[in-house]
Amino acid sequence: MRLTLRQRQVLWAYAFLSIALVFFVIIRWYPALLSFNIAFRDWNTFKGAGPWVGLENYAAIWDDLWKPRSDVRAAFTNTLGYVLYGVPAQMVLALAVALLLDRIRVLSTLFRVAYFAPYVTSAVAVAFVWNWLYLPQTGLLAQVFDLLRIPEQPFTKSPDQALASIAAVAVWQTLGYSVIIYLAGIKQIPATYYEAARIDGAAGARLFQHITLPLLNPVIVYLTVLSTISFLRLFALVQNMSPQGTGGPLKSTTTVVLEVYRKGFSSYDMGYAAALTVVLFFVILLITVVQLRFLTRRFEY
């Protein structure tokens, strides 16, 4: 039997896609659906599939959310805290660095490398380096504070400062990525816009307010979403910067993903952990959808 050219093309296409199709069905789609299923069950990590319990796991999460001292309540409020501290700090600092970098030519590559280096470093290594820097008395920061006659700070040792201290490290680690994206966005603004505005007598802050900021708006929205999602998924830093990796002191640093890990792999309650990940999924989905609406909105310049 002879095949037409078109039939041969279809066969080749499916041959090329075969492994990828199997991969996406078994490794991506099936597990995604399975996690919805697990969330509806009383599923122990080692006993495997348990009985269907309907919305019980979600009800348990809801109950825990309103218990004053529960891990999950702490996880959700802390995660919100990381987002509220981290995202604005990251957006503002990265924009400032990008604007400064845009003004220089000499040494520009060196600066970019310096700001980007933490981004390619393992979060575990970063966590340990900062544990060492934050250490009371012998830590570098304690020594520098001592030289400057600033009172010693407990950083990650105190429930009041631990969350902000870890959020600061997260900003430190991912700042370079935002800087590079901002820079690329700034370079795309046509120079003629600035020239025209200068002829009209605008300068300095007004150029920034009326040209740079509005034209960067899509980049700002995109980066805000990206960094919000990355703060919502915070895990490695917190696990390696809190005592025994439990999100302490006094649960002050624990996050949703850390609780997923602890419920699923220390308490072996997979059903509850899976329900937590489903909640996380819908939060991220909501943010992404809102972003798409913002990005497709037309702006008048």
Added chain:
Amino acid sequence: MSTLASSGGTLTASGSGRLGRWGIQGVTYALLSVGALMMVTPFLWMLITSFKPAPELVEFAWLPKSPTLANYERVLTTSNFTRWYFNSIVVALFSTTCVVLFDSLVGYTLCKFEFPGKNLIFLGMLATLMVPTEMLIIPWFDMSVRWSWNTGLAQYWGIAFPGVITAAGVFLMRQFFNGVPNDLLDAARMDGMSEFGIWAKIGVPLTLAAMAALAIFNFIGNWNAYLWPLIVASERAYYTLPVGLSFFRGESTTEWEKIMTAASLASLPLLCVFLVFQRYIIAGVALTGLKG
């Protein structure tokens, strides 16, 4: 094109003049240097600490008085560090090789072939980008236990399997194959080249730059992957570097010179890769990020 800096003073009668511009440049460099110092100092401090003998840690001194390699010797000989290096290299190289080949082949097929179900397949792959890894780890763990991917040699596959094909990479390669002219592929077809040969001998060489970017990003991502390897690797001998490093701290809580040596060992290879390829990595971030 430093648009803000090129104020030029020609159109606006800037009273500050040349001196003012020098001043602004000076402040710009000063601010950037302070920031860069804050980015680099933690790395330097990590390295410096790793060369210090333990008693020197409590004194405040920038440089070690009697620098030593003893910490490196102890960390490398008394823990499984060399094994973890080997594991990380195996996993990162395997995943990266798979990603580059499959993402390219799939991106090529979705760009250059016409067949029923094409859009559905493409959308089906892109939709997986919406699902965060955290939601998949529990089912993946269940599957890994069921199929014994979490014991013995199978742990390599267990650690690597989530990353052997990536939807983002497929999307990236498909975009790049748009730039490869169809005439070129048709000409090869006329000459009787097989479809696989056309991809391998014409498609791949024309998209090498994109493949290189994809390879570097995936290598970095796999090298630093933490949550999933932490869950699936059940035996110490099969930990990757970040997982091993995390357990290593538990065993040497207060020996900071050892912990910093271990952290240096874990992060230096990748920092070197970054320094060598920094131009491509930074350009790649700007390119893929803006398309995002």
